[in-house]
Amino acid sequence: MTDDIKVNNIEELKSLIQKKNNAAIIGCITPLHPSDIAKLLTNLEEEETIYTFSLLDPQTASAVLLEVDEHTREKLIASISKTELTEIVDEMATDDAADVIAELPKEEAKTVLEGIGWEESAEVQKLLKYPEDTAGGIMQTELVMVNEDATIQETIEQVRTKSEEIPNIHNVFVVDDSIRLVGIVPLEKLIFARPHLPVKDIMNNKPVKVLADTDQEEVAKIFQKYDAVTLPVVDKDEKLLGRITIDDVMDVIEEEIFEDFYKMASLNTDERVLDSPSRSFKMRFPWLLINLATAFLAASVVKVFENTIQMVVTLAVFMPVVAGMGGNAATQTITVVVRGLALGELELKYAKKVLIKEVMVGFANGVLNGVVAAIVAYLFGVNYMIGLLLFLAMIANLVIAGFSGTVIPLILKWYKADPALSATVFVTTCTDVGGFFSFLGLAAVFIKYGLL
Amino acid sequence: MTDDIKVNNIEELKSLIQKKNNAAIIGCITPLHPSDIAKLLTNLEEEETIYTFSLLDPQTASAVLLEVDEHTREKLIASISKTELTEIVDEMATDDAADVIAELPKEEAKTVLEGIGWEESAEVQKLLKYPEDTAGGIMQTELVMVNEDATIQETIEQVRTKSEEIPNIHNVFVVDDSIRLVGIVPLEKLIFARPHLPVKDIMNNKPVKVLADTDQEEVAKIFQKYDAVTLPVVDKDEKLLGRITIDDVMDVIEEEIFEDFYKMASLNTDERVLDSPSRSFKMRFPWLLINLATAFLAASVVKVFENTIQMVVTLAVFMPVVAGMGGNAATQTITVVVRGLALGELELKYAKKVLIKEVMVGFANGVLNGVVAAIVAYLFGVNYMIGLLLFLAMIANLVIAGFSGTVIPLILKWYKADPALSATVFVTTCTDVGGFFSFLGLAAVFIKYGLL
Numbered sequence: 001m002t003d004d005i006k007v008n009n010i011e012e013l014k015s016l017i018q019k020k021n022n023a024a025i026i027g028c029i030t031p032l033h034p035s036d037i038a039k040l041l042t043n044l045e046e047e048e049t050i051y052t053f054s055l056l057d058p059q060t061a062s063a064v065l066l067e068v069d070e071h072t073r074e075k076l077i078a079s080i081s082k083t084e085l086t087e088i089v090d091e092m093a094t095d096d097a098a099d100v101i102a103e104l105p106k107e108e109a110k111t112v113l114e115g116i117g118w119e120e121s122a123e124v125q126k127l128l129k130y131p132e133d134t135a136g137g138i139m140q141t142e143l144v145m146v147n148e149d150a151t152i153q154e155t156i157e158q159v160r161t162k163s164e165e166i167p168n169i170h171n172v173f174v175v176d177d178s179i180r181l182v183g184i185v186p187l188e189k190l191i192f193a194r195p196h197l198p199v200k201d202i203m204n205n206k207p208v209k210v211l212a213d214t215d216q217e218e219v220a221k222i223f224q225k226y227d228a229v230t231l232p233v234v235d236k237d238e239k240l241l242g243r244i245t246i247d248d249v250m251d252v253i254e255e256e257i258f259e260d261f262y263k264m265a266s267l268n269t270d271e272r273v274l275d276s277p278s279r280s281f282k283m284r285f286p287w288l289l290i291n292l293a294t295a296f297l298a299a300s301v302v303k304v305f306e307n308t309i310q311m312v313v314t315l316a317v318f319m320p321v322v323a324g325m326g327g328n329a330a331t332q333t334i335t336v337v338v339r340g341l342a343l344g345e346l347e348l349k350y351a352k353k354v355l356i357k358e359v360m361v362g363f364a365n366g367v368l369n370g371v372v373a374a375i376v377a378y379l380f381g382v383n384y385m386i387g388l389l390l391f392l393a394m395i396a397n398l399v400i401a402g403f404s405g406t407v408i409p410l411i412l413k414w415y416k417a418d419p420a421l422s423a424t425v426f427v428t429t430c431t432d433v434g435g436f437f438s439f440l441g442l443a444a445v446f447i448k449y450g451l452l
Numbered sequence: 453m454t455d456d457i458k459v460n461n462i463e464e465l466k467s468l469i470q471k472k473n474n475a476a477i478i479g480c481i482t483p484l485h486p487s488d489i490a491k492l493l494t495n496l497e498e499e500e501t502i503y504t505f506s507l508l509d510p511q512t513a514s515a516v517l518l519e520v521d522e523h524t525r526e527k528l529i530a531s532i533s534k535t536e537l538t539e540i541v542d543e544m545a546t547d548d549a550a551d552v553i554a555e556l557p558k559e560e561a562k563t564v565l566e567g568i569g570w571e572e573s574a575e576v577q578k579l580l581k582y583p584e585d586t587a588g589g590i591m592q593t594e595l596v597m598v599n600e601d602a603t604i605q606e607t608i609e610q611v612r613t614k615s616e617e618i619p620n621i622h623n624v625f626v627v628d629d630s631i632r633l634v635g636i637v638p639l640e641k642l643i644f645a646r647p648h649l650p651v652k653d654i655m656n657n658k659p660v661k662v663l664a665d666t667d668q669e670e671v672a673k674i675f676q677k678y679d680a681v682t683l684p685v686v687d688k689d690e691k692l693l694g695r696i697t698i699d700d701v702m703d704v705i706e707e708e709i710f711e712d713f714y715k716m717a718s719l720n721t722d723e724r725v726l727d728s729p730s731r732s733f734k735m736r737f738p739w740l741l742i743n744l745a746t747a748f749l750a751a752s753v754v755k756v757f758e759n760t761i762q763m764v765v766t767l768a769v770f771m772p773v774v775a776g777m778g779g780n781a782a783t784q785t786i787t788v789v790v791r792g793l794a795l796g797e798l799e800l801k802y803a804k805k806v807l808i809k810e811v812m813v814g815f816a817n818g819v820l821n822g823v824v825a826a827i828v829a830y831l832f833g834v835n836y837m838i839g840l841l842l843f844l845a846m847i848a849n850l851v852i853a854g855f856s857g858t859v860i861p862l863i864l865k866w867y868k869a870d871p872a873l874s875a876t877v878f879v880t881t882c883t884d885v886g887g888f889f890s891f892l893g894l895a896a897v898f899i900k901y902g903l904l
Binding site: 303 | 485487494495521608611612615619620622639642644675677678681698699702705706709713714717719723724726727736739740750752755758761765766767768769770773775776777780783784786787789792795796797798799801802805806808810812813816817820821825828832880884888
């Protein structure tokens with residue numbers, strides 16, 4: 001029930017831009033939510049986008065810059081002066097500022113860091129040290145913290161002071177004199193407590209926390225486990241470094257799931273849809289080369305049966321059907337297994353059960369699809385023995401698909417490798433080799449006994 | 453930094469179970485977080501799991517039941533009496549209770565609904581009416597609401613009263629006499645406000661809200677857009693029905709992304725890794741049948757060139773290499789495009805840019821892989837003209853892969869269909885047909901001109 005921007009709004013905006021009616025442009029877009037402004041900007045022509053962006057005040061520009069896609073962000077950053085960029089970055093939370101600065105050329109990054117004031121600059125530089133896929137890399141340093149000796153009243157004062165610059169406070173972190181985390185107080189507890197009591201009395205003194213070098217995927221799991229909205233980040237001496245809020249974790253969850261599927265499709269996890277052709281080419285070529293090697297492995301199986309094909313050339317027509325169906329069935333199995341492993345639904349103790357199931361499903365699908373394939377081949381007007389071959393080879397290859405599609409991701413998982421990584425390459429090699437071998441091998445036997 | 457359960461704990465627990473030392477079992481697991489207990493239970497033998505679960509108090513059992521996987525949940529529910537189940541469901545929030553009851557056989561559901569007390573029962577029955585993938589299906593009815601005429605003091609009292617039974621309050625919802633939502637007050641605002649003021653004065657009177665029939669995917673997008681932690685759900689007359697909290701939305705995000713990839717792999721989105729073989733078979737068979745139809749379409753292309761293969765049987769050895777590489781390259785392209793569309797990075801206005809890029813990447817990968825393939829074929833000891841054929845057909849088919857892998861998901865999106873749905877089936881049909889046609893067609897031309 002958010003008001004979607006209507007097309008006539010865009011047309012209206014475009015004509016205002018043409019007339020350079022700046023006051024009207026600002027009046028028309030400033031009341032919108034930053035993510036709506038971002039959407040509007042990406043639907044304009046590039047020049048119009050840059051022009052409109054230049055009219056925004058630093059605070060709005062800062063929020064909009066974080067909402068647009070990477071591609072537009074690069075264009076916008078390139079379009080403004082270093083001074084303007086510094087003003088915009090200055091408005092950001094430290095984690096967002098660090099993300100933007102990390103993408104800048106070294107020289108420009110230095111200028112911006114010098115411009116944003118030493119306090120924020122120091123915080124951002126600290127954040128830049130953590131790898132971006134760790135708790136330290138996604139945390140922000142903006143938080144409300146009080147000493148364990150503070151009273152409830154002092155704590156409330158602290159929240160009041162900070163609440164103007166920090167959104168989504170949710171919790172107050174309680175620390176000792178060495179800034180070591182000793183407890184957490186959710187805001188609702190502050191409402192009911194008596195003001196003169198020490199904050200210690202109402203804090204949760206066994207707070208869930210994460211180490212700065214914890215992998216972001218693990219952080220997401222901890223958030224989900226505890227249904228947390230915000231979690232403190234500490235170093236190995238328990239010193240409070242920052243906090244992670246749930247909105248950043250949601251992005252992590254999306255990222256991590258897509259990584260699994262990128263790996264399954266033999267893609268580099270850094271590739272994005274708007275990357276340049278040369279970047280995409282460089283990232284995909286090595287994977288395709290591996291696929292090429294496996295394709296030749298399958299071809300060498302066909303080569304063994306060249307004489308068989310020479311005798312009955314129709315075999316060449318139907319052999320890709322068996323191999324292809326095996327590949328499709330295997331992809332179904334791998335996808336179900338990888339999802340089960342990723343969400344924790346598939347514990348290793350269920351491995352045998354799942355393996356038996358997948359082999360049974362492969363067998364049943366082999367029988368039914370084999371029957372259909374045999375009938376269609378018959379309608380193609382070929383020797384009915386080829387239909388029988390198709391039937392038998394389909395069963396064999398769909399059983400191979402179910403077996404390898406389950407076993408290979410599980411083996412990868414067992415050896416602590418990523419079950420998604422290239423599972424598809426290994427498994428489709430099995431089904432290609434299996435498909436050609438079962439179909440052509442059976443054909444050779446049929447020919448030997450004069451059945452074909 | 454959560455304490456992982458150590459294996460010796462499990463062994464210890466197993467021996468306690470064998471000795472039926474119930475007090476020790478309870479003492480050992482009750483202090484754990486429900487999701488840790490759930491993990492522990494799934495690592496026991498089935499009988500041990502059921503035995504341990506039977507020892508838990510209803511409140512813990514309720515939390516654990518929501519954390520275990522679907523498979524274990526079914527077993528546990530089947531293992532306890534209706535009375536015990538009723539007690540356990542009674543402890544749950546309405547949205548969780550509705551989810552559990554929705555899975556029960558009709559008779560049992562009725563018994564539980566009658567047992568949990570008419571007030572909660574009425575709420576749960578209301579929730580059961582909403583489809584499970586809508587805002588109504590994922591909302592809970594537990595929330596804090598006050599009339600718009602209430603004072604701050606009265607509002608705080610209301611929060612205090614409810615805070616014992618409702619976790620994660622975050623916001624108070626302000627309604628008029630007809631329970632229509634008129635505003636929202638975040639808890640932190642209550643802390644600073646003067647108690648005698650009307651709550652109206654501090655509320656946000658343009659709250660973001662969602663309609664009960666909004667699709668859950670749309671709900672997740674609204675949460676992400678506004679970085680919300682909780683959102684109210686209303687009917688079309690603005691009447692407040694419930695609220696959705698961010699932890700439920702995180703599950704939705706995971707579900708929706710996996711749905712995309714299930715669709716790409718030709719899978720029914722309801723399939724789970726621990727489903728029975730017959731259920732999996734029934735869900736996969738129709739998709740494989742569609743794939744079989746497309747495989748025969750590709751086979752019929754090969755059939756056209758039967759005479760060509762009869763003349764040079766080695767063509768049969770290498771034709772699957774060209775088709776297979778096209779399929780792999782296409783899968784890369786589709787995956788990148790579907791991800792871009794799902795995350796909103798790929799707006800339709802970038803369509804042309806991405807299409808040109810993918811065709812260029814396909815061309816470049818075709819040239820390089822084509823060269824490698826030609827060299828390998830030469831090492832296989834075949835006519836060097838077959839190497840040339842491989843080179844040319846590889847380029848043609850990888851361009852086809854880039855083109856169809858981009859255009860087909862975009863067309864599906866353009867016509868408001870799901871870009872992930874069966875995109876892979878359509879596209880690999882293109883690359884199979886394209887691969888066989890380009891390789892065998894060129895071969896026929898080569899033969900005609902005496903080059904092969």
